[in-house]
Amino acid sequence: MFNSLTERLSGAMQGLRGKGRLTEDSIRDALREVRVALLEADVALPVVKDFIAQVRMRALGQEVTKSLTPGQALVKIVNDELIRVMGEQNESLDLNAAAPVVVMLAGLQGSGKTTTTAKLAKHLAEAHGKKVMVVSADVYRPAAIAQLETLAGQVGAIFQPSDVSQSPVDIASGALAEARRQFADVLLVDTAGRLHVDAELMDEAKAIAAAVNPHEILFVVDSMTGQDAANTARAFDEALALTGVVLTKTDGDARGGAALSVRQVTGKPIKFIGAGEKPDALQPFYPDRIASRILGMGDVLSLVEEAERSVDKAKAEKLAKKIRRGAGFSLEDFKSQIEQMDQMGGVSGLMDKLPGMGQIPDQVKNKVNDGETRRMVAIINSMTPKEREFPDVIKGSRKRRIANGSGTTIQDVNKLLKQFGQMQKMMKKFGKGGMGKMMKRLGQ
Ligand code: GDP
Helix, strand or coil: CCHHHHHHHHHHHHCCCCCCCCCHHHHHHHHHHHHHHHHHCCCCHHHHHHHHHHHHHHHHCHHHHCCCCHHHHHHHHHHHHHHHHCCCCCCCCCCCCCCCEEEEEECCCCCCHHHHHHHHHHHHHHHHCCCEEEEECCCCCHHHHHHHHHHHHHHCCEEECCCCCCCHHHHHHHHHHHHHHCCCCEEEEECCCCCCCCHHHHHHHHHHHHHHCCCEEEEEEEHHHCHHHHHHHHHHHHHHCCCEEEEECHHHCCCCHHHHHHHHHHCCCEEEEECCCCCCCEEECCHHHHHHHHCCCCCHHHHHHHHHHCCCHHHHHHHHHHHHHCCCCCHHHHHHHHHHHHHCCHHHHHHHHCCCHHHCCHHHHHHCCHHHHHHHHHHHHCCCHHHHHCHHHCCHHHHHHHHHHHCCCHHHHHHHHHHHHHHHHHHHHHHCCHHHHHHHHHHC
16 A cells, blocks of 8 residues: 555655754755655645645754754654644544434445445444444446345345335435334445536435435545545535545555545545455554555554454464564464465555555565465475474475475475565564654664
């Protein structure tokens, strides 16, 4: 997530390393790089301007020039600003209303509304113990209703059937009556999308909202659309009075422009981010954690939370702790990590949250794609305990044995060892000492 932004921003910050004093010139150069990084990330121009102005003001003040570690001071300012533009704090769903609390999801076609409806149902049930009903008011795409039914089955939500012959308003009102009858705590109303914002779509969404009076109206938007995401959100907000935004597909978004623009452009908080297709790939949006990820400092907190949620709790927590401590980790750990990762949003999702991973080139990350995990586990399984602990002993004939044993090739074994080596190096470099030390590193 946001890899290219991370690369550029940490590049800009690293340029200041080792400088005992920062001159106005070096600050100006760094700010220019930050500006380019934000523009390339497709952050909306007014947001970029404001961001740079704020950073400049603070950077030229005493905070940085008088600091003994000016680079570090500047990193802190950039970090603070990132947090500020994203809205400072996590804003959760407001469920304080008479049950059933109605939450309506709106957005363009393909933005991820149906998937997000299911993810939210799961989240509300698991994190808040709510009894959730879902209904689809999308009567234009017949597959949409069936898709929600399947997903509802997967996440254990009550599915309220609907039919393309009904009007969306009737569907929503009928579902609300049914939710009352069944004493559901929350009713999630998935609505139809269009390819573009159009009057018909807005009128329909308004009519649904008028009929069921949602307590929350969430705008679901694909983060890959960059600053357009913020503009579309604004258009929807004018019609619907949104209460929040869900940013989807952040797992595929290298740039981050949407995450950085939405709040400033619309004034509405991002409440959740979607980071994968599976129903558990939904995370509450924490500006400070995302800022930390953007600066390549990892997001160990989310990692630990996901570990807590995942199936083998004891194992996962141990692993998360180990990562946090920055303790050396072996191929055995790597294997259990790979296995855990499937439960935690896949390899790529986890790597994103590890400190320093943002700086690993995409080519390396992409090689560790989720489809490869089984092969990696097979390779490690074919190693002796000693080899797992001391991978350096794995030379020619051992490699052949491992490849044969796991039904892979020597190249596969080499690749895994290389990936492991890189990971181990990163862990050592960034894991130790936690965030403070990392900040210092970036700033030096
Ligand atoms: P809708 O038309 O707005 O209801 O969109 P869907 O929920 O059908 O989603 C469209 C596509 O995006 C589907 O293939 C989803 O699996 C995919 N999708 C939704 N959210 C995410 C996400 O957070 N990450 C990824 N990678 N894919 C997603």
